[in-house]
Amino acid sequence: MDVLSPARVVVGLDVGGTSSTAGVLTEDGDVLAVVAGPGANVRSSPGALADQLTEVVATAARRARDRVSGAELETLACVAGVSGAGAAGRGYAVDLIERSVSRAGLRPPSVEVVTDPVVAFAAGSPEPRGSLLLSGTGAVACRFEELAEVERCDGLGWILGDTGSGVWMALEGLRAAAADLDRRGPKTALTAAAAGMTAALGPGTGDSRQDLVRLVDVRSPAELGEFAPVVSGCAAAGDEVALDIVERAVDALLATLAVVDDGGASVVVAGSVLTEGPVRDGVLQALRDRARDAARPVVGALRLAAAKAGWPLPELDRVAPAVAAEPILTVGAWSRDTATAGGSASAGSVGGGPTAGGSGGRHSAGGDWARVASARGASAGGAPAGRGGGPAVDRYLPEDREALYRICLLTGDSGSDATSKYRDGDLLGHIYLGPYLELEPSHARVLRRSDGTPLGYVVTAPNTSAFEEECERSWWPRLRERYPEPPREDTSPDAGLIRTIHHPPRATGPWLDEHPAHLHIDILPEGQGDGNGRRLIEAALDDLTAAGVPGMHLGVGAQNLAAIGFYEHIGLRVLEHKPSALIMGTRLPRS
Known part of the structure; x- marks a missing residue:
């Protein structure tokens, strides 16, 4: 029986607060697998993080082996972009990634853990120099030289910063709803929208303010972030309170960028808040033709992993379409088990x-x-x-x-x-x-x-x-x-x-x-x-x-x-x- 030669691959991981994605890339530039699953940020993600991430990586490995007719994988490098992998949380992030990759059956010579802005920049800039403005679960701005971060502003987490992020917008919206209910603030459509979010928890307390208290007690910051699109929607509909939150988000993000940006090179914009909606519109209006959209962050992780393996840095215009065309497998439950989820669940139109x-x-x-x-x-x-x-x-x-x-x-x-x-x-x-x-x-x-x-x-x-x-x-x-x-x-x-x-x-x-x-x-x-x-x-x-x-x-x-x-x-x-x-x-x- 012929023994198949090992397939030489690299692995890229994007580990965020809301979701995690693993990709497998060959030296020839073929994407063998893209697998998504729950987030694994220690400060904002629910669940057994190591188990969740191990399932994502192991599923990607199985998918890759199937694509190479069952041959073993020779994993030459693994680069993981991890939300919360700054100096304060780096030890935990490295341990989480190394354990998950090992338990998934992969044995790269080493695992490199970088912050999520690094992979986001590599997923959006064909050049090794420039700036990044990211607003998703968190918010941060960075400047890069040779694909390496040399300066940053914010990215301090939802308690100390992340101003202009999805979680920040969501919390500002919920605070505005609470102020409306408490008669400390103006009337806003956000109040009714927040009531819909609290209804998903089951029977109320009889006090709408206490329902909001219960909501923020039982939901993680990443889960509360689902209210950010509601804020954007209310702003688009003309709600003055929501419009003020959006305007402050735009101003805050541009101020964060100004700290690190040299004003010359391109700026990669990334994260769910800057993918579409009024905050994106305001930021793009300010940046004009300097703005570049990032591909999926796993694209950047795969490019960096290829470079770490000693391969030529893959062209962004090749890897991004290959990842986009690859069937994405989804594993694990993306939130708590809610077979009786409340609210309108309009599916499509x-x-x-x-x-x-x-x-x-x-x-x-x-x-x-x-x-x-x-x-x-x-x-x-x-x-x-x-x-x-x-x-x-x-x-x-x-x-x-x-x-x-x-x-x-x-x-x-x-x-x-x-x-x-x-x-x-x-x-x-x-x-x-x-x-x-x-x-x-x-x-x-x-x-x-x-x-x-x-x-x-x-x-x-x-x-x-x-x-x-x-x-x-x-x-x-x-x-x-x-x-x-x-x-x-x-x-x-x-x-x-x-x-x-x-x-x-x-x-x-x-x-x-x-x-x-x-x-x-x-x-x-x-x-x-x-x-x-x-x-x-x-x-x-x-x-x-x-x-x-x-x-x-x-x-x-x-x-x-x-x-x-x-x-x-x-x-x-x-x-x-x-x-x-x-x-x-x-x-x-x-x-």
């Missing part, structure tokens, strides 16, 4: 929605609804009943339309009431609900009280591409006639929705063939919990299975950890990582 489009085709191994359905003894097309006379899942009736439109509006602001946000309360329903009720009414399910009153719904389109085409023929034209496209200077929330009517997103990606269906789910607070969200989705997936659909996808905000954990729990897996969202999906069994 018409045609797969704002978070379900795009390209890149980064698949996971896929969910397995057949396994989940078999375990619970589901019958295709079934509609689970409520417990003990509680809410029950039923088929959609035409007379439900007005009530479901109302639910769409009452959950339309990141799970909170959007009534005050829009002048025309029907717009959300026209985009995210109406076409499903008209074009696919047999695939709509309703959560009802015992008296028949709707508390929530799930709507599906078995074939997203065909659904988009039918919407273009018979749904959008009527709405475009009713709602003319607004002028460019109109930046109101209503105008944004009307522009969606005129330019609806289209779902794209190699995962679409195997996961052609998509769905939306919205539930009022009264109907959240007690497994109602799970039963709605089970009914929808059973219905799609009975229709012979091979798989389903949906979109979810990347920082909506409760929803991600819920979807993971019921068998969905990540199909694509987008800058601010995940596309998740599951294969369906043959009926």
Whole structure:
């Protein structure tokens, strides 16, 4: 029997507060694996960090061996960019990485641990000199020479600094909500949005202020960071308090950068806060043509690992597309186990929605609804009943339309009431609900009280591409006639929705063939919990299975950890990582 020669590889790790990613690269520049999983920052990440990171690295190693026909891996170098690996936390970070890599079965001659800004800069700058401004879970600015950090400002953690970061924005937003409730501060839409976040914890205390206290007690800083996009959203909708937080974030980040930046070379911008949204817009307006976007941080870790192995520094323009094209496997639960996650969990939109489009085709191994359905003894097309006379899942009736439109509006602001946000309360329903009720009414399910009153719904389109085409023929034209496209200077929330009517997103990606269906789910607070969200989705997936659909996808905000954990729990897996969202999906069994 021929013995396969070992495959010479390097390993790059990006270990952050919210997620960790491992990549494996060959000397020829081939990316053998990219695997994502939970974060492993000692100051902000929940869970057994060493076990979580070991699973990520071990899965990447197994994937790489499969790609080289089972040959052993000769790991020449490993570079890990670790959030919190500065001098104060370096000892722990080095021990964590070395233990995790060793337990995963890899034996590089040495493991080099660098701070996360170092890998972010290497993931965005083709040149070895320049500056970095990073704002994600934390915030920091650095200047680099020969890909080595020579000066930095901030990155001090959420207690002492990280001004302008996602956690900073989230905490400022929650403080503003608390001040509103306490009558120490102005009224703000952030208060209702924060109530939606506290609702995910279960029954309240009876005092909204104490509910916020409980929230910050039981959630890690990284988990609280999921409120940052809500702050950005409220700012975009014109909320004065949220706008002030965004403006202060922009000012703080630019002030941090000014401490280290020489004003000449390019500036790499990285992190979720600077990927999209009003903070990014403000920073880019100031930096103009000096700004460069970073690729995934694991790209930088792989480039640095290749250089450490003695290979020529791989070209950024080669490694970044190779990582983007590689199917991303996802392991572990990204948050606590929340099978009854509260709030609106709208999945995608018409045609797969704002978070379900795009390209890149980064698949996971896929969910397995057949396994989940078999375990619970589901019958295709079934509609689970409520417990003990509680809410029950039923088929959609035409007379439900007005009530479901109302639910769409009452959950339309990141799970909170959007009534005050829009002048025309029907717009959300026209985009995210109406076409499903008209074009696919047999695939709509309703959560009802015992008296028949709707508390929530799930709507599906078995074939997203065909659904988009039918919407273009018979749904959008009527709405475009009713709602003319607004002028460019109109930046109101209503105008944004009307522009969606005129330019609806289209779902794209190699995962679409195997996961052609998509769905939306919205539930009022009264109907959240007690497994109602799970039963709605089970009914929808059973219905799609009975229709012979091979798989389903949906979109979810990347920082909506409760929803991600819920979807993971019921068998969905990540199909694509987008800058601010995940596309998740599951294969369906043959009926």
